[in-house]
Amino acid sequence: MALKIDLRPGEVLTIGGATIKLVKKSGQLASLVIEADKSVLIDGPKKDQEARHITAGA
Numbered sequence: 428m429a430l431k432i433d434l435r436p437g438e439v440l441t442i443g444g445a446t447i448k449l450v451k452k453s454g455q456l457a458s459l460v461i462e463a464d465k466s467v468l469i470d471g472p473k474k475d476q477e478a479r480h481i482t483a484g485a
Contacts, residue, residue: 445461448460
């Protein structure tokens with residue numbers, strides 16, 4: 428099951444212990460600020476099944 432949420436710039440979404448804030452939206456590009464404990468694994472944008480793993484708080 429997928430959850431679709433619409434955010435306006437400045438709005439904040441909390442998932443588990445992570446906070447996601449939409450900072451800017453322009454066309455098809457959105458700028459997000461993600462705050463989470465260092466133990467939270469964040470998968471970056473995926474393109475052609477390729478993933479970037481980002482450590483929170485880094």
